[in-house]
Amino acid sequence: MTQLPEKHIAVLGSTGSIGRQTLEVCRSLGIRPVALTAHSNTELLAAQAREFLPRLVVVTEESLASSLKIALADTPVEVASGPQALEEAATLPDADTVVGAIVGVAGLAPVLAAAKAGKTIALANKEPLVSAGALVTAAVKEHGARLLPVDSEHSAIFQCLHAGETRDVAGVLLTASGGPFFGKSREELASVTVADALKHPNWVMGAKITVDSATLMNKGLELIEAMWLFDLTPDQIEIVVHRQSIVHSGVVFADGSLVAQMGLPDMRSAIQYALTYPRRYPVEGMSKLSLTQIGSLSFATPDRSTFACLAACEAAARKGGLYPAAVNGANEGAVALFLEGKLPFLQIGELVQGAVEALRLPGEVTLAALLEADAAGREYVRQFHK
Ligand code: NAD
Ligand code: MG
Secondary structure, three states: OOOOOOOOEEEEOOOOHHHHHHHHHHHHHOOOOOEEEEOOOHHHHHHHHHHHOOOEEEEOOHHHHHHHHHHOOOOOOEEEEOHHHHHHHHHOOOOOEEEEOOOOHHHHHHHHHHHHOOOEEEEOOOHHHHHHHHHHHHHHHHOOOEEEEOOHHHHHHHHHHOOOOHHHEEEEEEEEOOOOOOOOOHHHHOOOOHHHHOOOOOOOOOHHHHHHHHHOHHHHHHHHHHHHHHOOOHHHEEEEEOOOOOEEEEEEEOOOOEEEEEOOOOHHHHHHHHHHOOOOOOOOOOOOOOHHHHOOOOOEOOOOOOOHHHHHHHHHHHHOOOHHHHHHHHHHHHHHHHHOOOOOHHHHHHHHHHHHHHOOOOOOOOHHHHHHHHHHHHHHHHHHOO
8 A cells, every 4th residue: 555645635526437447545544534425325335335434425416315314324424415525525624635527517516616615626527517618617717626637538647738838838739549539430429338338448437438439529629628627718629539448648738748648548637636636656456558569640531521429529619608608518418318328329419419409608707697698508408219
């Protein structure tokens, strides 16, 4: 076990893919989280609580609170439920770092609360930044909080920024694996199933982000995420398909140098880096990156007409204001329908793009307006899906 300065962390979404890998990192570094939260998987949450004995566990689905309380009755762990309790977990005075690993815009309220409480936020949950980047970054600034990216591309960019000065940054390279459907035509995609979309070539992730990777929505969301994290315009971000997921992304400096970060596709490195920054420690059980074993690395331009979600996010990013919230809401609605088997794969892109084109969203960026834009995106999908 590696000895590192004492860390006090709260893990929001501890039962998910990122949450579970965060706890693996905690195990290997000897970190005992002070709070854990989940939406409905109380069985796993209870097991995690028994292992780590945090001060607080939260299940957001209130009807499950009593069974969780019974499961943990013989432990000192406090059990709470509901949205208020989630914010409590995000702002616990005894946590200095909050890991944001909830999926979707459902993570916005706790991320905002953590920012307002001046926490260091290790952020995997990209949707709050996509929808409400202006509010989240303003709260971070105002309350002396800090955002450390966990998304592997953004962690890579963050690492590469250390090679120069911010004023000398010309742009960034954002790599995309291309997902399971890279190179396929619209005709070939017409009949793909949920199971096909859930087979990602390089990463094992939660269902929503796996579908987002198949539609390239994930890269569109990451473009907007990068704009907020690193103060970039869409034109400064070049998206490149890189099938091997070894070059995790990079920064282009004024002199034309591209500084990129490479590694094996294993989210534990990005999670661990956010938790130990600026130090680096071995990642338990991770094999060494061997470029000779990989042999060659390839790079290609994404197909924006087949993968309309990417074009839709780029359009929303350019329009700015409330459009990123709407594009994200439309996508969350469409992906939920797709996963229920109620929407063909290609319609995700059509509806997400349709929402950006059809919705009229003037007005100021306030929390209420962003939530309305998110709802308008979802409503557009509900109305127009066949
Ligand atoms: P997941 O579906 O595996 O886990 C989601 C977690 O959020 C679970 O703990 C679940 O209980 C909780 N949750 C779900 N709905 C909730 C709600 N309404 N309220 C409160 N909690 C809720 O998702 P994941 O793959 O771990 O992804 C989490 C986030 O990290 C996403 O935003 C994703 O885009 C991002 N991300 C994931 C990966 C990855 O490798 N999985 C990589 C980069 C970024
Ligand atoms: Mg990513």
